[in-house]
Amino acid sequence: MTNQPTGPLSGVRVIDITTIILGPYATQLLGDLGADIIKIEAPGAGDPIRHAGPKRNEGMGGIFLNVNRNKRSMVLDLKQDGAKEALRRLVPTADVFFHNMRPNAIERLGFNYPSVSELRPDIIYCGAYGYSEKGPYASKPAYDDLIQGASGLAVLGADADGAPRYTPTILVDKLVGLVASQAILAALFHRSETGEGQEVEVPMFETMAAFMLAEHIYGRAFEPPIGGSGYARVTSPHRKPARAKDGYICILPYTEGQWMSFFEISDRQHLSEDSRFQDYASRNKNIDALYEMMGEAIAEKTIAEWADLCDKTHIPWAPVNTLDDLFDDEHLKAINFFRRVTHPSEGETVLPEPPVQFGATPASIHRNAPRYGEHGAEVLEELGYTESKITALKESGALLVP
Numbered sequence: 001m002t003n004q005p006t007g008p009l010s011g012v013r014v015i016d017i018t019t020i021i022l023g024p025y026a027t028q029l030l031g032d033l034g035a036d037i038i039k040i041e042a043p044g045a046g047d048p049i050r051h052a053g054p055k056r057n058e059g060m061g062g063i064f065l066n067v068n069r070n071k072r073s074m075v076l077d078l079k080q081d082g083a084k085e086a087l088r089r090l091v092p093t094a095d096v097f098f099h100n101m102r103p104n105a106i107e108r109l110g111f112n113y114p115s116v117s118e119l120r121p122d123i124i125y126c127g128a129y130g131y132s133e134k135g136p137y138a139s140k141p142a143y144d145d146l147i148q149g150a151s152g153l154a155v156l157g158a159d160a161d162g163a164p165r166y167t168p169t170i171l172v173d174k175l176v177g178l179v180a181s182q183a184i185l186a187a188l189f190h191r192s193e194t195g196e197g198q199e200v201e202v203p204m205f206e207t208m209a210a211f212m213l214a215e216h217i218y219g220r221a222f223e224p225p226i227g228g229s230g231y232a233r234v235t236s237p238h239r240k241p242a243r244a245k246d247g248y249i250c251i252l253p254y255t256e257g258q259w260m261s262f263f264e265i266s267d268r269q270h271l272s273e274d275s276r277f278q279d280y281a282s283r284n285k286n287i288d289a290l291y292e293m294m295g296e297a298i299a300e301k302t303i304a305e306w307a308d309l310c311d312k313t314h315i316p317w318a319p320v321n322t323l324d325d326l327f328d329d330e331h332l333k334a335i336n337f338f339r340r341v342t343h344p345s346e347g348e349t350v351l352p353e354p355p356v357q358f359g360a361t362p363a364s365i366h367r368n369a370p371r372y373g374e375h376g377a378e379v380l381e382e383l384g385y386t387e388s389k390i391t392a393l394k395e396s397g398a399l400l401v402p
Contacts, residue, residue, distance in 0.1 A: 001341065001342075001365075001366065001367065001368055002366050003366055003367050004366055005031075005034035005035070005036075005070070005364065005366050006034060006361060006362050006363075006364050006366070007032065007033040007034025007035075007358065007361050007362065007363045007364060008033055008034060008358060008361040008363075009030060009033040009034040009035040010034035010035075010361070011034075011036075012030075012034070012035040012036065012095045012096070012188065013035065013036045013038065013093060013094045013095050013096070014027055014030055014031075014035050014036065014037045014038065014094065014095065014096040014097075014098060014184075015038055015040060015087075015090060015091065015094045015096065015097045015098065016037050016038060016039045016040065016071065016098050017040045017097075017098065017099040017100075017101065017106075017111075018098060018099060018100040018128065019047045019048060019049065019100065020047070020048060020049050020173065021049065021063075021067060021144075021170050021173035021174065021177065022100060022128055022144075022172075022173040022174075022176050022177045022180070022204070023098060023099070023100045023128055023177065023180070024039075024047065024049065024067045024068055024177075025067050025173065025174055025177035025178070026098070026128075026177040026178070026180040026181040026184070027039070027071065027098065027181075028066075028067045028068065028069060028070065028071075029177070029178070029181045030096075030181055030184065030185075031069065031070030031071055031367075032069075032070055032354040032363045032364065032365070033354075033363050034361070034363070034364075035070075035096075036072070037070060037071040037072065038071070038072050038074055038090065038094075038375075038379060039068065039071045039072065039073045039074065039370065040074055040075075040076055040078075040087065041073055041074070041075045041076075041372065041373065042075070042076075042077070042078070043075060043077045043397070043400055045059070046059060046073075046075065046372045046373075047064065047068070049061070049063055049064050049067070049068075050064045050372065052064070056346050056347065057345060057346060059371070059372050060345065060346050060369070060371070064369055065343070065346065065349055065351070065368075065369045066351055066352070066369075068369040068370065069351060069365055069367065069368065069369050070365060070366060070367045071367065071369065071370055072367070072370055072374070072375035072378070072379065073370035073371065073372060073373055073374050073375055073376070074373065074375055074376040074379050074399075075372060075373035075376055075399065075400035075401070076376070076398065076399060076400075077397055077398050077399075077400070078109050078111075079109075080396060080397065080398040081398075082392070082393050082396055082398035082399070083393070083398040083399065084109070084110060086380060086383070086385075086393065086398070086399070087111065088119055089383050090379065090383060091116055091119040091120055091123065092119050092120045093382075093383070094120065094123065095123070095124060095188065095191075096123070096124045096125075096126065096184055096188070097111075097116050097123055097124070097125045097126070098126045098127075098128075098180070098184065099111070099126075099127055099128070100127070100128040100129070101127075102129070102139070103127065103129070103133060103138075104139075106127070113125045113127075113199040117197060117199075120197070121197060122191055122195060122196065122197035123197045124184055124187040124188055124191065124197055124198065124200065125197070125198070125199045125200065126180060126183065126184050126187070126199075126200040126201075126202060127199070127200070127201055127202070128176065128177075128180050128202045128203075128204070129142070129201065129202070129203050129204070130142020130146075130147070130203065130204050130205060131203050131204070131205045131206070132201065132203040132205070132206050133201065133203075137205065142204050142205065144170045144171070144172040144173045145166055147172045147204045147205055147208050148166050148167060148171065148172055148208075149164065149166075150205055150208075151172070151205065151208035151209050151211075151212050152209075152212050152216070153167060153171070153172075153208065153212060154166055154167075156212075156216075156230075156235065172204060172208055175207070175208065175211060176202060176204050176207045176208065179202060179207050180202040183200050183202055184200065187200050213229070215231040215234065216229050216230050216231050216234075216235075217229060218230055218231055218232075232284060232285075232287050233284055233287045236287045236288050236291050237288070238287075238288055238291030238292045238294075238295055239287075239291055241320045242294060242295050242298035242299070243295070243298065243299055244298050244299065244301060244302055244303045244305075244306055245299065245300070245301060245302045245303075246302045246303055247303050247320070248303075248320040249298065249303050249306055249307070249317060249318075249319065249320060250317060250318045250319070250320060251294070251298060251306060251310060251315060251316070251317045252315075252316050252317070253315050253316075254316065256279070256280075258313070258314065258315050258316075259272075259277065259283070260272050261313040261314070261315055262294075262297075262313075262315055263277075264313075265309045265310075265313055265315075266294075266297035266298075266300075267297075267300075268293070268297060271293070276289060276290070277290055303319075327350075336353065337352060337353055337355075338350050338351070338352060338353070339351050339352075339353050339365060341365065341368065343368045343369070344368065345371055346368075351365055353365065371402050372400075372402065373399075373400045373401045373402055374401075374402055376399050376400065376401050377390050377399075377401055380393070380399070
């Protein structure tokens with residue numbers, strides 16, 4: 001582990017005052033791209049995600065090791081003047097200030113946008129909130145589960161009996177984190193062109209509403225509406241991995257030719273003349289019947305038989321993997337997707353490599369996930385703090401180190 005980034009954001013510094021997944025995932029992506037991420041944690045247990053899941057040592061769980069790689073940790077008690085002063089001295093060295101506290105909470109600490117931009121006028125100041133500050137929900141708390149419900153996602157994922165169900169991944173946190181990283185990059189580009197910093201708001205509810213309605217806006221895209229919301233093809237109860245004789249498989253004919261080929265290899269050639277399935281529009285209108293037929297046909301052959309037939313007729317297909325299957329996937333093995341990393345306190349670990357490939361400035365895992373407060377003294381030394389001043393901050397409790 002070199003601690004030397006090679007990505008396109010090398011030289012960019014991000015102050016990261018976020019917890020759990022949304023913010024840490026966003027800054028993990030920026031860190032993979034080479035940014036210097038300084039993670040500011042609170043005294044006590046630090047980021048709660050440190051304590052989630054299997055771990056060898058307290059505060060170093062598997063999730064934390066992944067989403068907090070390529071970061072440095074600094075524990076500051078921002079209720080103390082000494083800690084506030086340290087953060088104020090850090091701000092002018094940073095390009096981005098990113099937090100997921102409620103606006104009134106960050107304002108009470110003295111680090112809202114006006115205060116931070118006084119210290120560095122061209123700073124990119126990003127706040128990830130539950131809801132836009134412009135609306136009546138502004139002060140409401142928000143978490144992944146709540147926004148899955150509020151955005152319509154839980155209803156789309158309903159059980160067979162119609163009961164809403166949360167998607168079994170923290171989709172909102174990860175998606176909004178991805179959008180936050182995109183927004184920060186756009187603001188950095190604007191600054192590189194104009195010299196102008198700005199405040200950026202990334203609200204979870206509105207981000208997910210826009211995301212869900214990308215295709216599901218459907219007939220509500222018109223005024224007056226010419227149909228309801230919900231893209232019929234993807235909301236069909238028959239749209240799911242199909243059961244073959246010996247397990248499940250994903251098969252998706254998409255073009256005209258692929259559908260005609262599927263009718264042939266499934267011994268249903270007569271359907272090629274069926275007016276319900278003649279073109280994209282008619283298939284979409286009759287999608288439930290089409291997918292139901294597919295399910296019945298796929299049940300007649302084994303996975304291997306279908307894989308062979310689909311390969312020969314150029315019909316897209318994929319296996320139905322478990323999460324554990326990914327670690328043995330031949331393609332991921334061939335590209336060395338999983339990297340074995342020796343962590344100084346946690347021993348051997350396995351992390352997914354950054355998936356995006358850059359020809360000139362490769363993203364990388366160049367720094368292990370930090371121990372709680374591991375780099376506090378190091379960062380202060382970079383700011384010009386003397387050893388005696390750092391010792392005084394430790395003794396006051398403003399700065400915590402391992």
